[in-house]
Amino acid sequence: MKLLPVLFLLTAFVFSQVPAEYKLLKQFRDTKDVKVGLFLLNNYPDAVFKDELKVEVAKLLAESGDKDRARFILTGINLDNARDEYGETVAKLWLSLGLEEKVLVLRFPEHAIELLPKVELNEQEREKVYSRLLSKGLYKEVLNISESCFYRGLSLFRLREYERSLGELTNCQDDRAKVYALLVYIKLGDTKGAEDFLRQAGREDLYYKYAWHLLSKGDLKKARKFFLRSGYNFESLFRVGLIDFILGRYRLAYENFSEAQRFAAGNMERAQVSFWKYKVLSKLGERELAEYYLKESARYEGFYASVARKFLGLPVYEKGEFKLVGKPSPLGIRLLGIQSLGFNYYMRLEALNRAEELLPEDILEILKVDPYLALKVAARNYGANSPFYRGIAYPLPFRPLVQRISDKFAVKEALIYAVMRQESLFDTRALSKSNAKGLMQLLDTTARWKAERIGFVYDDIYDIETNITLGVAYLRYLLDFWNGDLVRSVASYNAGQGAVKSWQQYEDDFVFIETIPYDETRRYVKRVIWFYYVYSEKLSKEPL
Structure with a gap:
């Protein structure tokens, strides 16, 4: 019976900690009262939300016919502080108020396409605009306005007009163009053209990319030759050793892994090469030395270290110990107050600006x-x-919800948390460059497809329950597709099962992982499985 009064007191306490400017901001957004907005701008000129607030106030003023004050409000605004969701509103304001066109073009070029030919930009500014347009998928627009052979060639490449792309890229002096020229030759299946181009370019980074192409096609011996030409470094030497391992040349693999070890730059690379030396020595029957390298791998952090610890029967998850002696600071209380009104984004800005406090x-x-x-x-x-x-x-955020969805789809909680951590780091509003959204980073097409298949109706893909439900349903589908194969299911969550089916299907999971042709997916699989091991152990110690 005493619970409700206690909850009321807690809510009242949190609200009492909300900074005044955020109470006013909420009032402004609820009422659209321009006077409140102007008061905020005048009295809190350093607020982290000031530039977005200027857009909102100027919009209301312009709509009421007070264009002069709207222009004044927008004078000196820093559009870099306005999120992408403000782009369309900013563009309409800018054009209707006759403000400086270049400012709009540099921040939101996708909403100012018609202005691009009129605005004079220096080389650095053009780079910024073209990169932004490409990130939005506006390839034809870049092609229409750009005189840069690199950006024209890249746009044509994205449009899959490979012959035209090659014409732009092969004679382009921009070093970046040569990478895409090689990719075009590969897309066209022109082996002779690719290798002639490589000889002419003579660049180690291009040899490395071509070697990866050959490895992904299963042409191991030729891939090995090109890896050897791609420089004397950890990655190249490790791939040479890997190919030797696949070919059963274990002594040679051991030598190349040992040479790669000399160039290992961090703990994860040291763990990786030590683990592969363990695998080679196990094949050679040298058990004592193999176990030495397995223990060596287990000393470090990351995917291979966690696998080594599991092989040795050691804990994967070692929780750090620390002591707390005080209470939250005034800044901490301020941030919680901001969050309590739903201003998570501004809470983050303030926290990151003053993180050291x-x-x-x-x-x-x-x-x-x-x-x-x-x-x-x-x-x-x-x-x-x-x-x-x-x-x-x-x-373990959203634990009761995650457990319920885990039970519904028979997908382990540890896997759900591992994917969630890697995909979004538990950011409920995460949005990727490829437009994947929310905790489980779902594309709209994937979300709609899974929702139809399981009879799930939703309004907001960012909603926590919706996002986790559809993400886990997709994981269940992939696990069924791959007959429970964890590695291929995780790879498919990142790259799609169609792509994964097209790769070389080595029986050895570690060989399969190390021959994944997409750098992003290879790293993704390693991290998700590492986190899966950690969460499996953590959850066994911390049941609901």
Whole structure:
């Protein structure tokens, strides 16, 4: 019976901590009262939301016919501080108010296509505009306005007009053009053209890309030759050793892995090459030395270290220990107040701008409402290898919901959390360059397809329950498609099962992972499986 009064007091306390400017901002957005907006701009000129607020106030003024004050409000605005969702509104305001066109073109060129031929830009500014348009998929628009052989060639490449693309790229002096020229030859299946081009270019990075193409096609011996030409470095030497392993030339593989080890730049590379030396030595029957390298791999961090620990029967998850001695700081309380009104984005801006002022106690409180922000601040303040970061690195947000969805689709909680951590770092509003959305990073097409298949009706793809449900339903589909094969299912979540089916299907999971032709997917699979091992262990110790 006492629960409701307690909850009321807690809610009242949190609201009492909300900074005045955010109470006013909420009032403005609820009422659209221009006077409140103007008061905010005059009295809180340094607020993190000021530039977005200027857009909102100017829009209301312009709609009421007060264009002079709308222009005045927008004078000196920093459009870089306005999120993409403001782009269309900004463009309409800019054009209707006759403001400086170049400012609009540099920030939101996708909403100012008709202005691009009129505005004079320097080379650096053109690079910024073209890159932005390409990221929005506006390839034809770039082709129509750009005189750059690189951007014209790249646009044609994206449009799959490979012959025309080659014409732009092969004679282009921009070093970046040569990478795409090689990719065009590969797309066209022109082996002679590709290899003639490589000889002419003589660049190690191009040899490396071509070697990967050959490896993905299963042409191992030829791939090995091109990896050897691609430089004396960790990646090239490791791939040579990997090919020797696949071909059963274990002594030679061991020598190349040993040479690669000399160039290992970090703990993950050291763990990787030590693990592969363990695999080679196991094939050679040298068990004692093999076990030495397995233990060596287990000393480090990452995918291979976690696999090595599992092989050795050691814990994968070692939670960092730390002590808290105080209470949240005034800044921490301020941030929680901002979040309580739904202003998560502005909470993040303030937190990241003043991260060094935040205490561990603050970060733990933030972890309860925004794991993404908590992990970012903890890594920045203390480092990813610190006891504090390690202590909070694998949170379990939305636990009752995740368990319910896990049970419904028979997908392990550990896998759901592993995918969620890698996809979005628990950012409920995450949006990728490819337009994947939410915690599980779903494309609209994938979400609609899965929703239809399972009879699920939804309005907002960002809704936490919706996003997790559809993401887990997709995981279930992939696990069924691959008959429970975890590695290929995880790879398919990132690259699509069609792409995964087209790759070389080695029985050895580690060989399969290391021959995944997409750099992003190869890294993705390693990280998700690493996190899966960690969460499996963590959940066994922390049942619901």
